[in-house]
Amino acid sequence: MKPEIKKRKRWDAIFALCGMVAMMIGVLTFVALFVDMALDGFGRLSWDFFTNYPSRRPGQAGILSAWVGSTLVMVVTAFFAVPLGVAAGVYLEEYAAKNWVTDVIEINITNLAGVPSIVYGLLALGLFVYQFGFGQSILSAGLTLALLILPVVIVATREAIRSIPQAIREGSYALGATQWQTVRYHILPYSSAGILTGVIIGMARAIGETAPIITIGALTFIAFLPPPPVTSEPPFISFEWLMSPFTVMPIQMFNWTSRPEAAFHANAAAAGFVLVFMTLAMNGLAIWLRYRLRRNIKW
Amino acid sequence: MSAPETHMSEQLVTKAEARELSFYYGEFRALKSINMPVHERKVTALIGPSGCGKSTFLRCFNRMHDLYPGNRYEGAIVLQPDNTNLLAREVDPIEVRMRIGMVFQKPNPFPKSVFENVAYGMRVRGEGSRRRIEEKVEQALQDAALWDEVKDRLHQPAYNLSGGQQQRLCIARALATDPELLLFDEPTSALDPIATASIEELMHDLKERVTILIVTHNMQQAARVSDFTAYMYLGDLIEFGVTDELFIKPKMKQTEDYITGRFG
Numbered sequence: 001m002k003p004e005i006k007k008r009k010r011w012d013a014i015f016a017l018c019g020m021v022a023m024m025i026g027v028l029t030f031v032a033l034f035v036d037m038a039l040d041g042f043g044r045l046s047w048d049f050f051t052n053y054p055s056r057r058p059g060q061a062g063i064l065s066a067w068v069g070s071t072l073v074m075v076v077t078a079f080f081a082v083p084l085g086v087a088a089g090v091y092l093e094e095y096a097a098k099n100w101v102t103d104v105i106e107i108n109i110t111n112l113a114g115v116p117s118i119v120y121g122l123l124a125l126g127l128f129v130y131q132f133g134f135g136q137s138i139l140s141a142g143l144t145l146a147l148l149i150l151p152v153v154i155v156a157t158r159e160a161i162r163s164i165p166q167a168i169r170e171g172s173y174a175l176g177a178t179q180w181q182t183v184r185y186h187i188l189p190y191s192s193a194g195i196l197t198g199v200i201i202g203m204a205r206a207i208g209e210t211a212p213i214i215t216i217g218a219l220t221f222i223a224f225l226p227p228p229p230v231t232s233e234p235p236f237i238s239f240e241w242l243m244s245p246f247t248v249m250p251i252q253m254f255n256w257t258s259r260p261e262a263a264f265h266a267n268a269a270a271a272g273f274v275l276v277f278m279t280l281a282m283n284g285l286a287i288w289l290r291y292r293l294r295r296n297i298k299w
Numbered sequence: 300m301s302a303p304e305t306h307m308s309e310q311l312v313t314k315a316e317a318r319e320l321s322f323y324y325g326e327f328r329a330l331k332s333i334n335m336p337v338h339e340r341k342v343t344a345l346i347g348p349s350g351c352g353k354s355t356f357l358r359c360f361n362r363m364h365d366l367y368p369g370n371r372y373e374g375a376i377v378l379q380p381d382n383t384n385l386l387a388r389e390v391d392p393i394e395v396r397m398r399i400g401m402v403f404q405k406p407n408p409f410p411k412s413v414f415e416n417v418a419y420g421m422r423v424r425g426e427g428s429r430r431r432i433e434e435k436v437e438q439a440l441q442d443a444a445l446w447d448e449v450k451d452r453l454h455q456p457a458y459n460l461s462g463g464q465q466q467r468l469c470i471a472r473a474l475a476t477d478p479e480l481l482l483f484d485e486p487t488s489a490l491d492p493i494a495t496a497s498i499e500e501l502m503h504d505l506k507e508r509v510t511i512l513i514v515t516h517n518m519q520q521a522a523r524v525s526d527f528t529a530y531m532y533l534g535d536l537i538e539f540g541v542t543d544e545l546f547i548k549p550k551m552k553q554t555e556d557y558i559t560g561r562f563g
Contacts, residue, residue, distance in 0.1 A: 098368060167407040171469070174361060175420040175476060176397035185419070190410060297410040298458045 034276060041269030049270060053223040054252065058263035063271050065222045066252035069138070070207055070278075072226060072241065073248055076142020077206055081149050082199055086188075088150075089157025089195075094183055113151035120148045121215025129216050136217035138226060139242040144212050149202030156198020160191035193293035200286035204279045210250040220255040222247045249275045312379070314339040314480060314510040315360065319374035320386075322355055322364070329355045331534045332374065337480070339379075342502060342511040344525035344542065346518060348557065352534040353514045357482050360385065360512065361399045362392035378479070397424070400473030401482040405489045406465035408457035408472075413440075413449050416457050416468055420476035435475050443471035444501050463494025470501065474509075481505070483513040487520065499524050518558055522546050530554045 052062025088109075096102045124144035134140040164187060172182040226244035230236060247255075249271060256268035315337040322330035330352050337343050345353040355364075362385065364370040375384040378398070385395050408416050417436040426432055436453075440446040445467045449460070457468055466486060473481060483502070487495040502511060502524050515521050521528050522542060529539040530553075538545060538554045549555045 165407075167403060167405060168409060170363065170366070170403065171407045171409065171472075172419070172423075173366060173392075174363065174396055174401040174403075175423060175472065176393055177419075177423040178393060181423045185422075186409065296456060298456075 034273075037269045037272050037276070040266055041271070041273045044266050044270035045273070054221055054255075055223075058259075058261060058267055061256075061264070061267055063249065063252055063274065065225060066247050066249045066271065067274070068225055069218075069222075069246035070248040072138050073141045073145060073213075073246065074203055074207060076138060076242070077145040077149065078199065078203060080143060080146035081153050081202065084146070085150050085153025085199070086157050086195055089154045089161065090183060090187065092154070093158050093161040094179065094187060109151050109154050113155065116211075117148055117209050118211040118215060120144055121212030123147070124212060124216050135243060136219075136245055137243045138246045140216050141213055141218060141246065141248070142242075144216055145206040145209060148209065148212065149199075149206050152202035152205070153195070153199055156201070157191065157195050160194025160198070161187055163194065164190050190297055193290045193297070196293070197286045197290050200282050200289070204282040204286075207248075207278060207282070208250055208275065210248075210254060213248055213251060214254075218251050219245050219247050220251055249278070311341075312339040313337070314379055315385075315512075316377050316379075317356075317359075317374070318377060320356075320359065320376060321373040322352075322359055323371040323373075324355075325369045329534050330359070333536045335529055335536055335539050337510060337512055338527060339510050340506055340508070341526040342506050342513060342524050343527040343529065344521035345512070345514045345529050345531060346516075346521050346557075347531035347537075349516070350533075351531040353531050354484055355534075356531065357484055357512060357514045360480065360482055361396050361401050362386070363401070365392045397476065398478060399480045399482060400476060400478030401484065402466070402469050402473055402486045404485045406462055406469055408460070408465050408468050410456065410458060412454045413457050413460070413468060414453040417471050417475050420472060424476070436471075439471040439475035440468075442474050442505070443467045444497065444504075445471055461494070463490050463497060466490060466494070466498060467501065470498075470505075474505075478509060480510045480512065483511065483515075485514050485516055488516065495520075518546075530557060532557070 048060075049062045050067065051064055052060060053064050054066075055061040092102065092106065092109075096105075121144060124140060124147070128134045128140040128143050129136060134143070168186055168190070169182060172186050177185070222245060226241035226246060227238060229238055229241055231238045253268045253271045253275065256264040256271065259265075313336045317333045317335045320330055320333040321328060333356065345356060347353050358364055359372060360376060364372070372386045374386070376386055377384055383390060385399075409419065411419075414436055417439050418432050421432050421435060426435075437446060437450075440449060445464060448464060449468075452459070457465065460468060466489075470481075470486075487498050490498065499520065502513070505511065506526075513521075513525065515524075525542045527540065528542045528545045530537045530545065530549075530551075532553060538549060538551045540550070545554065546558055549558060555561075
């Protein structure tokens with residue numbers, strides 16, 4: 001009996017070892033890349049790097065227009081992707097009849113998440129930039145990325161809603177609630193943690209997207225900021241910035257890496273470090289929010 | 300045995316009545332032409348083996364089946380005093396559920412505070428007065444024999460309560476909407492014996508003011524809490540009668556076999 005068990009258990013050890021090697025290949029590659037980038041770029045990280053415009057002199061070049069551009073584009077993306085994605089997700093889960101049409105829509109949304117981002121860029125170039133006349137603006141970029149992450153938001157919304165027990169819905173309906181009241185007081189509040197997580201993970205993907213932004217014609221070198229949203233004259237709020245040309249972090253990086261001078265490569269590494277940090281910070285925020293919002297929800 | 304029955308029948312008022320009620324899950328006929336009264340301010344128990352259709356029958360009363368596609372009713376459930384057929388196409392299920400409350404098998408408090416759980420029925424009805432809501436919440440919690448236990452933690456999450464307290468909270472939540480008929484779907488099957496006893500005692504007090512229809516898998520419970528009992532088997536109503544008589548001398552052989560434990 002005993003040697004037989006030993007023989008069988010040998011495969012446990014073999015598989016555990018293979019699994020560990022596979023995991024390490026992934027983890028170590030990322031760590032090596034990140035550390036290498038941090039070492040190359042860390043020397044360039046300073047206050048000036050964040051407050052300077054790009055420059056012909058690598059020592060004075062900064063990422064001001066890039067991080068402001070990325071932030072503004074993300075604001076537009078979230079503004080459009082969240083309401084559209086959540087409404088579509090709620091509709092599909094709570095309202096839509098369960099028939100083959102819904103099934104087809106479902107499969108298509110899942111597939112949309114796998115469409116290459118450059119295809120979204122081409123679509124946006126034709127639709128937003130030319131057809132709607134938004135030009136090569138922050139608005140066009142925000143809408144493009146909103147389209148790109150829409151499937152992610154829809155799928156996250158649906159999964160969050162599906163995890164709500166049917167007993168909660170029945171409890172609400174049994175008290176005479178309408179469908180909208182059930183959605184408003186139960187479905188949305190209880191799924192908000194999952195929805196937010198999905199939104200932030202989608203945004204973390206969008207902030208690193210380069211191809212669709214280049215396709216719609218973001219500038220690679222830009223030495224001014226969009227007009228401020230707050231003005232000194234009534235009505236004090238301006239939306240001119242939406243139509244402003246812009247650049248974003250990954251494009252700034254791309255621009256610097258394609259320069260021949262090594263000093264610009266250090267700038268690219270520093271910008272990459274900042275971009276990775278932004279992405280990790282967003283993921284961290286997602287984890288924290290999920291923990292905070294779920295604390296008060298138990299079934 | 301016949302004396303108390305005559306005594307009871309003198310004051311019996313029908314609150315609801317199933318007339319030739321059939322119910323279909325798709326093609327499957329789960330209830331077969333049921334005729335049965337529910338008497339006002341009495342407890343009526345539905346008993347029978349698993350799959351006999353007792354829960355399905357109960358959930359017809361508040362049109363719970365409307366939430367799922369492919370379900371179909373035939374016949375009628377008539378609610379008195381206004382003689383409304385609850386199953387009629389022109390009657391909105393929301394209208395039905397505003398008059399008929401339900402308590403579920405597993406306590407299902409909302410992940411909100413104790414107060415908000417009880418206030419929810421009034422909120423969906425558009426009650427705006429904070430004072431009226433507070434009064435009603437206190438009254439409902441009193442009626443559900445829960446007020447003394449939760450009055451100091453009204454604004455804490457409801458899931459902090461014990462299972463038995465959660466179920467009484469669900470009863471309070473239903474009572475706060477002044478239901479005419481209260482449906483209980485195996486309300487104690489997830490509870491321990493002490494919590495079960497307190498729920499049964501509560502039902503006994505509640506029937507002074509509200510009609511109760513309860514599904515139970517526990518025959519002793521039916522005997523303890525109900526005035527009338529219906530025995531169902533495979534979608535048929537086999538026997539309906541005064542609880543004491545049905546348990547002591549059932550008219551049907553099938554009923555006798557079930558209550559004496561020969562099957563089920």
